[in-house]
Amino acid sequence: GFANTIVKHEMQMGRRWLHLAACYLIIPAAFYLTGEAFGPTYPSNVSAQDPRIPLTLSLEASLSGAFNTTGAVLGVQLALDLIGKRNVIPGYRLQYSMFDSKCNSSVALSSFLRGAFSHGPARVGLIEAGCTSAAVLTAEVSSFYNITQISCVPTSPELEDRGRFGQHFQVMPTSTSLAPLLVALMEEFGWQKMATIRQDENLFSLTVDALINALPRGYNTSVTVFDQEVTSTNSLETLVDNNKFFDPEAHVFFLAMYESHVRRVICQAILQDLLPPAYVFITLGWFSDNWWDPANEMTYNLSSSCSKEQMERALHMSLSIATDSAPSNNTTPTISGLTLSEYRELYEAEVGSLGVERSYFSEPCFDATWAYALALNRTINDLREQQVFNQAAAAAANLPPGSTFFMENFTYANSVVMARLFEHLSTASFSGVTGDVAFGQTGVQTTNVLQVYQYRLDKDGNLRRQPVAIVNINGTFMYLPNESEATMWPYGVPSDGRPRTMTVGMEVWLTVIMYTLAVAGIVLTTLCILFTIYFRKTKLVRMTSPTLNFIICGGCMVLYCSMFFLSYQPTENIAVTAFCNVRVWLWAIGYSLAFGPVLGKMFRVFQIFSDPKPNAKMRVKDWMLICFVCVLVGLDVLIIFLAVAIPQSRVGASLSQSSDKPNIENSLFRITTLQFIYTCRSDPTVSYMAWGLLLLSYKGLMQISAIFLAFGTRKVKVKGLNDSKYIAAIIYATSLSLVIAIIAFAVLQEWTNVLAGIFSMGFWLMATMIVTLVFFPKVYNLYKDPTGEHIFSKATSSSHIESQAVRGKVVTLERKIQDLQSQLAGLQAKTTLTLEKTNKDSHVSEDTDTSPVEATLTLEKTNKDSHVSEDTDISPVEATTLNQTVCFNNNNGSSESRPPATI
Numbered sequence: 001g002f003a004n005t006i007v008k009h010e011m012q013m014g015r016r017w018l019h020l021a022a023c024y025l026i027i028p029a030a031f032y033l034t035g036e037a038f039g040p041t042y043p044s045n046v047s048a049q050d051p052r053i054p055l056t057l058s059l060e061a062s063l064s065g066a067f068n069t070t071g072a073v074l075g076v077q078l079a080l081d082l083i084g085k086r087n088v089i090p091g092y093r094l095q096y097s098m099f100d101s102k103c104n105s106s107v108a109l110s111s112f113l114r115g116a117f118s119h120g121p122a123r124v125g126l127i128e129a130g131c132t133s134a135a136v137l138t139a140e141v142s143s144f145y146n147i148t149q150i151s152c153v154p155t156s157p158e159l160e161d162r163g164r165f166g167q168h169f170q171v172m173p174t175s176t177s178l179a180p181l182l183v184a185l186m187e188e189f190g191w192q193k194m195a196t197i198r199q200d201e202n203l204f205s206l207t208v209d210a211l212i213n214a215l216p217r218g219y220n221t222s223v224t225v226f227d228q229e230v231t232s233t234n235s236l237e238t239l240v241d242n243n244k245f246f247d248p249e250a251h252v253f254f255l256a257m258y259e260s261h262v263r264r265v266i267c268q269a270i271l272q273d274l275l276p277p278a279y280v281f282i283t284l285g286w287f288s289d290n291w292w293d294p295a296n297e298m299t300y301n302l303s304s305s306c307s308k309e310q311m312e313r314a315l316h317m318s319l320s321i322a323t324d325s326a327p328s329n330n331t332t333p334t335i336s337g338l339t340l341s342e343y344r345e346l347y348e349a350e351v352g353s354l355g356v357e358r359s360y361f362s363e364p365c366f367d368a369t370w371a372y373a374l375a376l377n378r379t380i381n382d383l384r385e386q387q388v389f390n391q392a393a394a395a396a397a398n399l400p401p402g403s404t405f406f407m408e409n410f411t412y413a414n415s416v417v418m419a420r421l422f423e424h425l426s427t428a429s430f431s432g433v434t435g436d437v438a439f440g441q442t443g444v445q446t447t448n449v450l451q452v453y454q455y456r457l458d459k460d461g462n463l464r465r466q467p468v469a470i471v472n473i474n475g476t477f478m479y480l481p482n483e484s485e486a487t488m489w490p491y492g493v494p495s496d497g498r499p500r501t502m503t504v505g506m507e508v509w510l511t512v513i514m515y516t517l518a519v520a521g522i523v524l525t526t527l528c529i530l531f532t533i534y535f536r537k538t539k540l541v542r543m544t545s546p547t548l549n550f551i552i553c554g555g556c557m558v559l560y561c562s563m564f565f566l567s568y569q570p571t572e573n574i575a576v577t578a579f580c581n582v583r584v585w586l587w588a589i590g591y592s593l594a595f596g597p598v599l600g601k602m603f604r605v606f607q608i609f610s611d612p613k614p615n616a617k618m619r620v621k622d623w624m625l626i627c628f629v630c631v632l633v634g635l636d637v638l639i640i641f642l643a644v645a646i647p648q649s650r651v652g653a654s655l656s657q658s659s660d661k662p663n664i665e666n667s668l669f670r671i672t673t674l675q676f677i678y679t680c681r682s683d684p685t686v687s688y689m690a691w692g693l694l695l696l697s698y699k700g701l702m703q704i705s706a707i708f709l710a711f712g713t714r715k716v717k718v719k720g721l722n723d724s725k726y727i728a729a730i731i732y733a734t735s736l737s738l739v740i741a742i743i744a745f746a747v748l749q750e751w752t753n754v755l756a757g758i759f760s761m762g763f764w765l766m767a768t769m770i771v772t773l774v775f776f777p778k779v780y781n782l783y784k785d786p787t788g789e790h791i792f793s794k795a796t797s798s799s800h801i802e803s804q805a806v807r808g809k810v811v812t813l814e815r816k817i818q819d820l821q822s823q824l825a826g827l828q829a830k831t832t833l834t835l836e837k838t839n840k841d842s843h844v845s846e847d848t849d850t851s852p853v854e855a856t857l858t859l860e861k862t863n864k865d866s867h868v869s870e871d872t873d874i875s876p877v878e879a880t881t882l883n884q885t886v887c888f889n890n891n892n893g894s895s896e897s898r899p900p901a902t903i
Contacts (some may be wrong), residue, residue, distance in 0.1 A: 002411070011592070011696070014722050016470065020470060023174075038846060040584065042076075042077055042080065042095060042096050042098065047660065051857055052092055052093035053089060053091060053092050053093065053407075053408050054092070054093050054094075054095050055089070055092050055093070055094050055095070055124050055351040055376060055407060055408070056095055056096065056097050056120060056121060056123055056124065057094065057095070057096045057097070057123060057124060057125050057126065057127055057369075057372060058096070058097055058098075058099070058112065058115055058116065058123040058126040058127070058147075059073065059097065059098040059099075059126075059127045059129060059132055060078060060098070060099055060101050060108060060111070060112060060126065060127070060128050060129060060130045060135075060138060060707075060866070061073050061098055061099075061100060061101070061129045061132065062098060062100070062101050062102065062103040062129075062130040062131050062134070062153075063100040063102070064102050064103075065101075065102040065103035065104060065131070066606065067103045067130075067131050067258050067259070067260075068288060069129050069130060069153055069359060069361060070356045070357060070359070071288060071351065071356050071357045071358050071359025071361070071362055071437065072129045072152065072153055072288075072359040072361035072362050072364075072365045073098065073129060073365070074347065074350055074351065074354065074356060074359070074362055074708060075152075075347070075359070075361070075362030075363060075364075075365035075366040075369075076096060076127060076129070076365050076366070076368075076369050077350075078343075078346060078347065078350065078362075078366060078809040079336070079365075079366045079367075079369035079370055079373075080094055080095065080096065080334050080369060082337070082338070083369070083370070083373045086337070088373045088374070088377055089373060089376050089377050089380060090377075090380075091380075092376070092408075093378065094369075094376070096127065097115055097120070097123070099111035099112065099114070099115050101130040101131065101134040102259075103130060103131035103133070103134065104131075104133070104134065104137070104325075105133045105134050105137045107134075108130060108131075108133075108134030108135075108137060108138055109134075109137050109138065109141060109457035109532060112138050112141070112142070113141075113322070114128070116145065116147070116412075119213075121408065121410075121544040122410050122411050122412055123147060123772040124372075124376060124410060124421070125147065125148050125149070125150065125372050125376075125421070126138065126142055126147055126148070126150070126750065127149075127150055127151075127365065127372070128149055128150065128151040128152065128153065128154060128370050129152055129361065129365050130153060130154075130155045130605040131153075131154070132155070132156040132158075132159075132202070132203040133201060133203075135149075135151050135153070135154035135159065136154075136156065136158060136202075137157070137160065139151070139165045139167075139168040140164060140165060142167055142168075142169070143166045143167035145412040146412050146413070146414065146415050146418035147167060147168060147412065148167045148168075148169065148171070148421060148422055148425060149165075149168050149169065149419075150168075150169045150171060150368040150371060150372060150416065150425070151168065151169070151170045151171065151172065151368075152170075152171045152172060152361055152364040152365035152367070152368040153172065153286075153361045153364070153365070154170065154172070154203070155170075155172045155173065155175040155203065155286075156174065156175065156202055156203040156206065157175065157176040157206045157207075157210070158202050158203075158206065159174070159444065160174060160442040160443075160444050161442075162441075162442055163441065165443075167418075167422060168443055169371070169425055169426075169439050169443040169444075170439075170443060170444040170445060171364040171365075171367050171368045171434065171437065172323065172361070172364050172445065173323040173445055173446060173447040174206075175203060175206070175207040175210075175284075175323075176206060176207060176210035177323050177446075177447060177450065177473070178210075178211075178284075178321055178322075178323065178450065178451065179207070179210040179211045179213070179214035180214060180283070180454070180471065180473060180474070180475045181321050181450035182194070182211050182214075182245055182254065182469045183211070183214050183215060183216070183475060184450075184471045184475045184476070184477045185282075185319070185321075185452070185471075185477070186215075186496075186903040187475075187477070188477045189485075189494075190491045190493065191252055192252055192494035192496060192498065193249070193496040193497055193498055194211075194250070194252045194254055194282075195246070195247040195250035195252065195253050195254070195256040195497075196211070196253070196255075196256060197207050197246075197253060197254070197255050197256070197257065197265060198256035198257060198365065199256065199257035199258060199261055204256035204257055205256075207256050208254075208256050211254070217680070220471055228502070233542070235410075246268075246269065246272065246274065247497070249279065249497045249498070249527075250492060250496070250497040251278060251279050251495050251496055251497035251670075251671070252279075252280045252494070252496050252497070253269075253279070253281050253282065254282045255281055255282065255283050255284075256284070256304070256736050257365070258756060259283075259287040259288065259291040261489045262283055262287070262291070263291070263292060263294065263311070265281075266281065266292065266306070266311055266315065267294075267306035267310075267311070269281070269314060270306050270311070270314050271305070272307070272850075274314075275313070275314055275408070276313075276314070276315075276316050276317045276318065276494075277317055277489070277491045277492075277494055277668065277669065278494060278495075278668065278669045278671075279320075279494070279668040280317065280318050280319065280494050281314075281315065281318040282319045282320070282321060283318070283319075283320050283321075284317065284320070284321065285320045285321050285322025285323075285324075285360060285451065285453055286322055287320075287360070288358065288359055289357055289358040290356045290357075292311040292312065292315055292463065293308050293311070294306060294307065294308060294309070294311065295308075309461075312455075312457060312461075312462075312463040313457070315455040315463060316455060316456065316457045316463065316753070317454065317456065317488075317489070317494075318454070318455050319452060319453065319454055319455075320452075320453040320454070320455065320465055321450065321451070321452055321453070322360065322450070322451050322453070322663050323449075323450055323451070324434075324447065324449050324450065324451035324470070327622045332431070332434055333431075334430075334431045334432050335370055335374070335430040335431055335432060336366075336370060336432075336433070338433070340433050343363070343433045345562040346364055363432075363433045363434050364434050365517075365654050366432070366433055366434075367432035367433060367434050368435075370430070371425060371428050371430075371437060372425075374424075374428060375424040375425045375428060376407070376421065376431060377855070378424045379407070379417065379420050379421045379424055380407050382420060383405060383407065383417075387695050389416075389420065390405050391402060391405075392416045393405040393414060393416045393417045393420075394409075396409060396413070396415060396416040396417070396865065397410070397413075397414050397417075406415075414530065425439065426439060426443070435447070435449075438845065442450060447473065447496075448737050449470050449472065449473070450470065450471040450472075450473070451467060451469075451470055452469040452471065452624045453465045453466060453467050453468065453471065453517055454466050454488060454690040456467045459606060461795065467480055468480060468483045468487070468488055469483060469488075491668060491669075492669070493648060495666075495671040497671070498671075499663075499671060499672045499673065499674050500666075500671055500672070500673040500674065501671050501674050501675075501676050502664075502674070502675050502676065503655065503676050503677065504571070504658060504661060504675050504676070504677050505568065505569040505570065505571055505677065505680070506567055506568055506752070506753055506756055507567045507753050510567055510753055510757055511567050511568050511754065513567075514563050514566070514567035514756075514757075514760045514761075514764075515563070515564065515567065515568075517563070517761075517762065517764050518560045518561070518563040518564055518567075518760075519558040521556070521559075521563075521764060521767055521768055522557060522560045522561075523770075524558050524768070524771055525553050525556045525560065525767075525771055527551065528549075528553055528771055528775040529553045529776075531775065531778075532546050532549050532553075532775075533781065535782060538786070539776060540781055540782050540785070541778065541782070543726055544778055545597075545601070545622050545625075547622055547626065548600070548601065548622060548625055548626070549597075549774065549775070551593055551596070551597050551626070552593070552594055552597050552598065552770060552771075552774060553771070554593050554594075555590050555591070555592065555593025555594025555595070555596070555597075555767075555770075556590070556594045556768075556771050557590075558586055558589060558590030558593060558594075558614065559586075559587070559591065559594055559763045559764075559766065560592035560763075560764070560767055561585060561586055561590070562586035562587045562763055563760045563763060563764060565579050565582050565583045565586065566583055566587075566756050566759050566760045566763070567756050567757070567760045568663050569677060569678060569752065569756070570678070571678070573653045573655075573678070574582050574653075576653035576678040576680075577652045577653045578751040579680075580651045580652065580653065580680035581644075581651055583680070584640055584651065584692075584695075585640060587759075587763065588636040588639075588640060588695055588699075589633055589636055589637075590763075590767075591699060591766070592629065592632040592633045592635075592636050593629065593633065594630045594634060594766070594767060594770050595702065595730075595766075595770070596625075596628060596629035596633075596702075596708070597625060597629055598731070598770060598774070599628075599702060599705065599706050599731075600620075600624075600625035600628050600629065601625070602706055602709040602710060602731070603620065603709055604620040604625070605709075606709045606712050607620060613645055632702070635698065636695070636698075637699065637813070639691070639694060640695070642691075643691040648849075652680070653675075653678045653679075653680070654678065654679050655676050655679075656676060656677070656679055657674055657675070657676055657677075658675045658676060658677040658752060658753075661675040661677070661753075662675075662876055663675065670783055677752050695763070696738070696741065699738055700738060700739075703731065703734060703738055703745075704735075706731040706734075706735070707731055707732070707735060709731075710731045710732070719814055726773040726774065726777060729769070729773055730769050730770050730773050730774075733765065733766070733769045734769070734770075736768045737763075737765055737766050738762075740758060740762060741758065741759055741762050744758045744759070783809055822845065848880060892899070
C-alpha cells in the first residue's frame with residue numbers, strides 16, 4: 001500500500017509537467033511584479049533555550065483587499081500555542097510563516113512561491129486562510145511541490161476536484177451545502193420566489209447554481225446576476241449607480257458576494273426604500289463583525305452614502321446563513337483540551353487585547369492547525385518506528401545509504417514523506433471546535449448542521465447577529481430554544497413578492513342571517529306539523545288532506561336545511577366538493593316535495609271547476625297526488641344521477657378569485673392579498689351549467705303548469721274550504737323566485753356571496769310562503785269555527801255573487817215569484833178552464849225573465865249528501881254545493897249562481 005501511494009503521486013507529477021513549466025514561467029514575473037518580503041513568523045518570541053526543532057507551515061491570509069481574514073489568523077496562533085505547550089509533536093515546535101494574498105490570485109501565487117523557495121527550510125504544509133480565488137491557484141500549484149494544503153476559509157465547491165487539487169483538504173464545508181438550507185428556508189416560510197445577486201466568481205456562481213438545482217419543481221427563482229470584478233474601483237461605482245439589479249417583483253434577496261459588495265447593495269436598497277419588514281436580505285454567515293459599518297469602505301477610499309444607523313435599520317430582521325458543524329454540547333472537551341465555550345472565551349480575550357476583528361473562520365483555522373499537528377505527529381512516529389519507511393524517505397531525500405531520515409530533512413522532492421503525510425491527513429478524525437473533523441473522499445469536511453442567523457436590533461439600537469435555527473443536511477428546519485416564527489417575524493412572515501392568496505368562505509354576516517332565517521323556518525314548519533297532528537280529527541283539517549300537508553312540510557324542511565349548505569362555504573377542497581353535491585340534492589328534492597302537492601291540489605281544483613258535473617269515479621284522490629309527487633322526486637334523482645355518472649359533468653370544487661371580495665392591500669409588507677373562494681364547477685364548466693339549467697328548466701315547466709292552472713281557477717273562491725287563491729299566490733311567488741335563481745345561476749357564477757344570498761333567500765321565501773299560505777288560513781278558520789258548522793253557510797260558485805248588482809237582481813226575481821203566487825191564489829175560485837187559461841197566460845208573461853220553479857234544490861238532499869264519506873279529496877258537501885247551484889238567466893244572457901233555496 002505504501003508503494004502504491006508513492007507510485008500514485010509520481011504518476012500525478014508526470015501528468016502535470018506542462019503545468020509545472022507554466023508555473024515556472026510565472027515565477028520570475030511574479031517576483032518581478034511583487035518585491036514584497038515574506039510575512040512574519042509565529043511564534044516569534046521563542047525562548048533561546050527551547051531545544052525543539054522548528055517545523056514551518058505557510059499561512060496565507062487576506063489582510064487587506066475586498067476580504068479581510070485577520071481574525072482567522074488568531075485561531076491559528078491559539079492552536080500553535082496549545083500545540084507547543086502540550087508538546088503534541090515531541091522534539092519539534094510547529095510554527096507558521098504568513099503572507100498576505102490581498103484577496104488577489106496573482107499576489108497569492110507570487111507570495112506563496114517566494115515563501116516556499118526563498119525563506120528558510122521547506123514548508124511542511126500550507127494553511128489557506130485567504131480568498132477562494134487565491135486558494136484555487138495555490139492549491140493547484142502546491143500539489144506540484146508535494147506540499148499539502150488545508151483550507152480553513154475558502155468554501156468553493158471547485159476545490160472538491162481531486163483530479164485537479166490532489167493535495168488539498170478543506171475544513172469548511174463547501175458553499176453548495178448551503179443550497180438545502182436555502183430550500184428549507186423557502187419551504188418553512190412559504191417563499192416560492194427568491195432573487196439572487198451574485199458576484200462574478202466561481203465561489204458564488206456555483207453556490208447559486210446549486211441552489212437552483214436543489215429547488216423542487218414548481219419553485220420560481222429569479223436570478224439576477226451581478227458580474228463585476230472584485231478588485232475594480234469602477235465596479236463598485238458601477239454597482240452604486242446601477243439600480244436595475246433589484247428584481248421589482250421580489251422581496252427576498254440572496255446576496256452571494258463578498259461583504260464589501262454587500263454593503264453597497266444594501267445601501268442601494270436603502271436609497272430605493274427596500275426596507276424591512278417588507279424586504280429580507282440573506283447574506284453569507286462568514287462575514288466579519290460589524291461588516292455593515294461604512295467605515296470599512298476605506299479599502300477603496302470610497303465614502304458610502306448610507307450611515308451605519310441606516311445600514312443597521314435596513315438589515316434588521318434579515319438573515320445570515322452558514323455551514324456549522326460545531327458540537328452540540330459546548331461543554332465537551334475537544335482534541336485541544338478546550339471545550340467550545342472555553343475556546344470562544346479565550347478567543348474573545350485575545351481579540352480584545354490585540355484589537356483585531358472577530359472572524360467566523362477562526363474556529364476552522366484552529367482545527368486546520370490541529371489537523372496538521374496530528375498528521376505530523378503520526379508521520380514522525382512512523383519515521384521512528386518503521387525502518388523500511390525511514391529508509392525510503394532517506395533515499396527520496398538523496399541521503400547516504402544507512403542514514404536516518406528526520407522530518408527536518410524534508411524537501412519538496414521527497415514524495416515518500418509527503419505521501420505518508422497525505423495519508424494521515426486523509427484518515428484524520430478528531431473532535432474539534434467545529435465538531436467532528438474528518439475529510440471525505442474529496443478531502444472536504446462534511447457537515448450535518450447548517451446554521452440560520454438573524455440580524456436584530458437590541459434595546460440599545462445596536463445590530464446583533466442572533467442564531468435562531470438549524471437545518472439538518474436532509475433539510476429539516478428546527479428552531480433553537482426560545483425561538484419561533486413569532487420571535488423571528490413579530491410582524492408576520494414577509495412575503496416573497498408574489499401576491500398572497502387567501503382562501504375565504506362566505507361573508508360571516510350572510511351566514512349568520514341565513515342560518516337564523518333557516519332555523520326560524522324550521523321552527524315554523526315544526527309548529528305547522530304539530531298543529532296538523534293535534535287537530536287532525538277536526539272537520540276543517542280533515543278536508544285539507546293532512547297527508548299532503550305533511551309532505552309539504554317535509555319539503556319545506558329540506559329547503560330550509562339546504563340554506564345551511566348554501567350560505568356557508570368551507571375552505572377545504574374535499575368539504576367544498578361534498579357541499580356542492582349536497583346542495584343540488586337538497587334543493588331539487590326539497591322543491592319537488594314542497595311544491596308538488598301544491599301543484600297537485602291546484603290541478604284537482606281545476607278539474608272540478610272545469611266540469612260542473614264530474615264523475616265521482618274520476619275524482620282525483622290523495623294517493624294519486626302522492627304518486628305524482630313521487631314521480632317528480634324520481635325525475636330529480638334521475639337527472640342528478642345522470643349528471644354524476646358522466647365524469648365530465650361531475651360537480652367538484654374549483655378555486656377561483658372572488659369577484660365580490662376586493663383585494664387586500666398590505667402597506668406594511670407592500671403586497672396585495674388576492675382573495676380566492678371555492679366554487680362548484682365541472683370540467684368543462686359548460687357541462688355543469690348545462691345540467692344545472694336542465695334541472696332549473698324542469699322546475700320551470702312545473703311553474704308554468706301551475707301558473708296555467710292558477711289562471712284557470714282565478715275566479716274560484718270557496719270560503720273555508722278552497723285554497724285556490726292562496727295556492728295561486730304561492731305559485732306566483734315561487735315562479736318569480738325560480739326565474740331570479742335561473743338568471744343568477746347563469747350570470748353570477750363568480751359572485752359567490754351574491755349567488756348564495758339570492759338562492760338562500762329565494763328558497764327561504766319559497767318555503768315560508770308555502771307554509772304560511774297553506775296553514776295560516778286553516779288556523780284562522782279553525783279559530784273562528786272550531787266545530788266546522790259554518791264552513792258552507794256562505795258557499796258560492798262565483799266571485800261576483802256578492803256584488804251589489806247581482807244581489808239586486810236576486811231580490812227582483814224573488815218579488816216576481818211572490819206576485820205570481822198571489823195571482824195563482826186569486827184564480828183558485830174560478831173554474832178549471834179559467835185556472836188553466838190563467839196558468840197558460842202566466843207562462844208567457846213578458847215581465848218574467850225566468851221560471852220560479854226551475855232547477856230548485858231541497859235541503860233534504862243537501863243534508864243527505866253531506867253524509868257521504870269524508871275520505872274524498874273534495875268534501876261531499878262541497879261537491880253537492882258546487883254542482884247543484886241554482887242558475888238564473890239574466891237579461892244579458894249570463895249565467896250566475898246563488899245559494900240553494902227551497903221553494
